[in-house]
Amino acid sequence: METVLSGIRPTGNLHLGNYFGAVKSFVQMQNEYDCYFFIADWHSLTTCPKPEDIQRSVRTILVEYLACGIDPEKATIYMQSDVKEILELYLFFNMNAYLGELERTTTFKEKARKQPDNVNAGLLTYPTLMAADILIHKADKVPVGKDQEQNMEMARRFARRFNTIYGVEFFKEPQSFYFSEKALKVPGLDGSGKMGKSEGNCIYLKDEPDVIRKKVMKAVTDNGPQEPNSPKPEVIENLFTFLGIVSDKETYDYFNEKWNDCSIRYGDLKKKIAEDIVAFNTPIREKIQEFSANQALLDKIINEGADKAREHVQKTIREVREIVGFRTY
Numbered sequence: 001m002e003t004v005l006s007g008i009r010p011t012g013n014l015h016l017g018n019y020f021g022a023v024k025s026f027v028q029m030q031n032e033y034d035c036y037f038f039i040a041d042w043h044s045l046t047t048c049p050k051p052e053d054i055q056r057s058v059r060t061i062l063v064e065y066l067a068c069g070i071d072p073e074k075a076t077i078y079m080q081s082d083v084k085e086i087l088e089l090y091l092f093f094n095m096n097a098y099l100g101e102l103e104r105t106t107t108f109k110e111k112a113r114k115q116p117d118n119v120n121a122g123l124l125t126y127p128t129l130m131a132a133d134i135l136i137h138k139a140d141k142v143p144v145g146k147d148q149e150q151n152m153e154m155a156r157r158f159a160r161r162f163n164t165i166y167g168v169e170f171f172k173e174p175q176s177f178y179f180s181e182k183a184l185k186v187p188g189l190d191g192s193g194k195m196g197k198s199e200g201n202c203i204y205l206k207d208e209p210d211v212i213r214k215k216v217m218k219a220v221t222d223n224g225p226q227e228p229n230s231p232k233p234e235v236i237e238n239l240f241t242f243l244g245i246v247s248d249k250e251t252y253d254y255f256n257e258k259w260n261d262c263s264i265r266y267g268d269l270k271k272k273i274a275e276d277i278v279a280f281n282t283p284i285r286e287k288i289q290e291f292s293a294n295q296a297l298l299d300k301i302i303n304e305g306a307d308k309a310r311e312h313v314q315k316t317i318r319e320v321r322e323i324v325g326f327r328t329y
């Protein structure tokens with residue numbers, strides 16, 4: 001069975017865009033692959049968060065992934081920082097990573113621009129840590145968005161370089177697995193492009209029904225169709241995209257007809273979208289509440305995930321030490 005690995009940065013609550021863009025496919029993948037999903041808490045240190053913020057955000061993301069249906073019986077879920085072997089591989093990769101290539105990555109340049117007062121070595125070596133995350137499991141496939149392509153290319157390069165330097169065929173090149181093409185792109189409701197945290201237009205999985213209703217009712221619309229069968233402007237198309245994602249086909253066709261014969265009432269359309277989002281969110285929100293209230297269960301999941309992940313990397317790290325010329329133990 002092929003191994004899939006994905007790292008999740010703990011950056012706040014999951015929204016519908018995250019769910020339909022990525023999490024939903026993680027949930028499907030755990031039935032078909034040997035999946036390792038980890039929370040990239042070491043990576044989060046590049047922005048120097050407070051200890052209590054790390055603890056909170058790590059728990060939040062864990063709870064929300066579990067609530068979405070990532071199942072610790074099927075996939076291994078763990079904290080990056082629980083698998084110290086990753087650091088050893090990170091060190092080996094860093095010894096053969098060149099300043100020039102690290103400086104040239106777009107993610108580094110972007111982050112350095114965002115935090116000019118804290119351009120630290122962790123930021124620079126983000127791609128070597130990511131390569132270590134992946135290669136320590138000898139992962140075949142890595143589900144990522146397009147923004148991670150350069151980091152994936154670096155991971156493949158570090159794998160090849162290690163093989164070349166030591167004259168071995170040890171690491172294979174991990175493949176990027178773009179679910180983003182097949183996945184649904186959830187639009188924003190503010191007339192802008194997609195739903196995103198930085199756009200401030202998110203409907204979160206944890207949102208209560210009233211919050212969802214308010215957000216949907218505020219969605220941008222226009223003056224309505226001026227003549228039958230006219231094309232839909234972007235803001236209206238966005239509402240229909242939502243309808244396509246959370247409602248059934250009859251509902252979609254019903255409102256589409258109303259658009260085409262110019263009798264559509266946006267208030268009704270929004271009410272229906274809101275109710276269908278609430279219906280979709282409710283079981284997830286309830287599970288979020290259940291998991292959050294059960295810290296003992298979360299601890300158990302974290303401990304068992306750490307054990308499984310550590311066990312899975314032992315052979316690789318032992319062989320790497322041997323190849324590099326260190327004693328094995």
Ligand code: TRP
Binds near residue numbers: 006007008040129133
């Ligand atoms: N860089 C990824 C992101 O920003 C997170 C990540 C860290 C990751 N290590 C990884 C993703 C290993 C896949 C594999 O989303």
